Amino acid sequence: MTRKLFWQEPYWTELETRIRDVRGPIVTLEDTIFYAFSGGQESDEGTIGGHRVREARKEGSGIDYALDEGHGLTPGTAVTVRIEWERRYRLMRLHFAAELVLELVSRRVEGIPKIGAHIAQDKARIDFVYPGSIASLLPEISGQALHIVTSNQPIISAFSDEAAGLRYWEVEGFARVPCGGTHLKRTGEVGEIELKRKNIGKGKERIEVFLKGAPLPFSS
Numbered sequence: 321m322t323r324k325l326f327w328q329e330p331y332w333t334e335l336e337t338r339i340r341d342v343r344g345p346i347v348t349l350e351d352t353i354f355y356a357f358s359g360g361q362e363s364d365e366g367t368i369g370g371h372r373v374r375e376a377r378k379e380g381s382g383i384d385y386a387l388d389e390g391h392g393l394t395p396g397t398a399v400t401v402r403i404e405w406e407r408r409y410r411l412m413r414l415h416f417a418a419e420l421v422l423e424l425v426s427r428r429v430e431g432i433p434k435i436g437a438h439i440a441q442d443k444a445r446i447d448f449v450y451p452g453s454i455a456s457l458l459p460e461i462s463g464q465a466l467h468i469v470t471s472n473q474p475i476i477s478a479f480s481d482e483a484a485g486l487r488y489w490e491v492e493g494f495a496r497v498p499c500g501g502t503h504l505k506r507t508g509e510v511g512e513i514e515l516k517r518k519n520i521g522k523g524k525e526r527i528e529v530f531l532k533g534a535p536l537p538f539s540s
Contacts, residue, residue, distance in 0.1 A: 472508030
């Protein structure tokens with residue numbers, strides 16, 4: 321099984337490893353820092369052995385990477401894996417911002433059903449079943465989120481069940497949330513965010529999350 325180093329080392333952008341298996345254009349790796357779409361967070365972009373990864377997808381407990389035909393890689397070949405850091409970092413910032421907003425909304429409206437989520441490089445979104453407009457909640461949620469961001473607290477990320485591959489993030493005194501994505505080291509890295517409401521159908525509301533600027537100066 322591929323060792324998923326993006327969990328322990330989400331800030332690595334380059335890795336030396338070997339090809340584990342090849343099935344036509346599909347390759348697997350002995351170790352990887354290249355995250356595949358999961359939990360609403362989009363895949364990383366980058367290269368394996370100089371070849372552009374066209375798709376990264378979870379397959380059971382492993383990850384398949386689709387390259388162009390004729391890549392010439394074979395099992396055991398030593399390769400360099402590189403990911404596009406700007407994209408990865410924005411995904412991590414938006415991912416935590418969305419998780420933060422979701423936690424705050426769930427506390428504000430007990431039992432509110434979440435029906436979807438997506439984290440892309442330009443924005444994140446969370447969809448809810450909610451009667452009426454959720455816009456009235458956004459100033460309160462924004463203020464609470466800003467407080468947590470500017471407190472610049474450590475974000476703990478670890479296994480709750482390593483054998484099952486189950487992970488969580490935790491900000492002490494705030495929340496511990498099951499999540500298998502890639503995570504920041506501190507809340508201040510999110511920076512200021514902006515929330516927008518969008519109606520996506522009768523009884524369905526969306527909160528869109530945008531990054532308004534760079535990480536706060538005191539983040540680390």
